Amino acid sequence: MYALTRFKHLVWSHGPTIVVAFLILTLGGAAMTGWMQVNPKTTTVTDHHDRQTAELEAGTLAVVDGENGLYPEGAHLRNKPFHFYDSTPTVTLVTTTSIPEATQADISHRVSLVYRVVRGDEQYWEQRRTIQRTQATGTTVASNATLDMVSVHDKARQIARKAGGDASVVVQVEIHTQYTTGNYEGEITKTLAVEHGSEMFSLPHGTWTQDHSRTSTRTVTLDRPWWMETGPPFATGLGILGLLAVGITRRRIGDPERLEYEVHRERYREWISTGVVSSDLPVTVTADTLEDLVDVAIDKGERVMHDRDSGHYFVLVDGSAYVFTPPTGETAEMEWVSDTNIERETKPSLLRK
Template identity: 30%
Template sequence: MLRLTYLLAKRGPQVALVLGVLALVAFGAAGWTATHPPTTDVTDRENAQRATLAFDANATVTENTSLYDSGTVLRDPAVIPREAPTLRMTATLASSNASFDSVTQTVTLVYSATRDGETFWTRRVPLTTRTASDTRALATPVAIDTERVRERLATHRADVGGAGTVSVAVRANATYTLAGYTGTVTERAPLTFHGDWYDAATPSNARDHDTPRTRTVPVPSARLVPPPALGGLGAVLALTAAGVLAWHRAYRPSLAAVAEDLHRHRYDAWISAGRVPPDTADAVVDVATLEDLVDVAIDVDGRVVHDAESGHYVVLTPAARYRYTPRANSTED
């Protein structure tokens, strides 16, 4: 505390100036961070649209079986008996939230032969094509003679032999314009044939459209020190600077007195309180500073005695009396 008092008594205006400059810096930083927050880019997806192409299937039993009566309609079944030979499949293209400006959908029966995952032969049999405009959905139904498909599949498998694997699927392809977008979506529904049954997969596929829009937004959580905290720090520094300056002008103590107190505190371990008798015939040596007197005490392995009544600091030795007298009421800056 004495060191701070000494510093302020000696350099009060300079300390106030430094604090004032720091306050201005804090206020400037607060203003800059408030008007220039950290930002990040956010991408919005506008005009989002989805076009979904899905299959459904059904078949009607035409002969009584142990499982089904004639006339029973099987919808999206896993297993369809041969007694329901006509497979009705519908490919439907639907929009999520807007109408198609135009749409064309083609359904094709596709035979293909593959080997090691590579297709080396394909035959496409067109089934139907439909076109519409200003519609939310377009359904394209087809009727498939599964017995005829079974026969053709057997013929193609016999012709390919061991060279590959022959399969058949219903393929739907839809081309459309939707809310300013142009797109195509395709899906395949494989047909599987075994002894007395067959099945038809009913998969679906979707295509999404959107328009990205990038915008810059502030990220308050990324600020190391928020503007209010910087502003508060600036206010504290400004008030402290004003207080230091006011104290220095109105209440500053004598610099010499503060220095004496500082030295007394520093060498307190070497100073003892006591009563020094009046000067005798011993030689009296006046020293310039308390620090010098403490050095004398250290050299003679003695102690400094402080007489509070007279204010003298004395080191007594057989040969001489070493004395330091503080400069009372000094006005030294």
């Protein structure tokens, strides 16, 4: 009950300020809610349609020709990191192009052996020879190109002798595949470096892909954080409820003096005792508010006495009475108090609100 009484007193004493605060809360929440509706958070999304992926795979296959202590004769070596000239002098480069999503495709392969002479970072000589060419129709096309690695090594040494000691010879295998499907066309070119030494050589292998698709863009609305979605409507609702509460409370306040008395009575309850006060008092000083009377009690080191029969509040000091009469119908006049003995006491409050 005291909380309700305190709220009524707050509305009575600071009503305009509270109304302005709730108006700002209501209008601000409504404006923010409207702005979010008019300006949704969006982003652009790219969709891919009719996806097709072209895949180029290059692998090596060598058949052991002779016993070398590592592999038996006739063994098939696939995608090994290195080979020996004496046991596997030749190697087959297996090239496969596949487009699994296509219903039909025209695919061509071209495998070239390339010798380059490089001095520093500059290439100044090149020889290119096509060693295999294939053209076929289908979603998967494979071709084989056989390399005599002994001959490749010998030719690289011959070119190096002619180029001079400060030049280096680079040997490469270039794979080029070109394809056309019902929706797309493209090509993939990869260059593999051939490492060759006095006793062994290596030819890399790997897989490479190229993606195709048709794209379209669309705008989608994103969700804002929950506090942004619920905060403004909540503020609007809280502001409206606050305005309604202030309006209803304002109409039900009644007598402001009575309201102030009820607030003071609850606030200073610990300073008030009940009892019966004698009417035989020679001097009586009337306080304007119960708060003023409590201040007197604090200054004099006494307690406030509440006479429930008369409804009055007293502070008794040296036979004299300081009295406060509540603004109610409990008693209209203290009959035993003479007008000549009443002195109004007004002083600053010592006990703050």
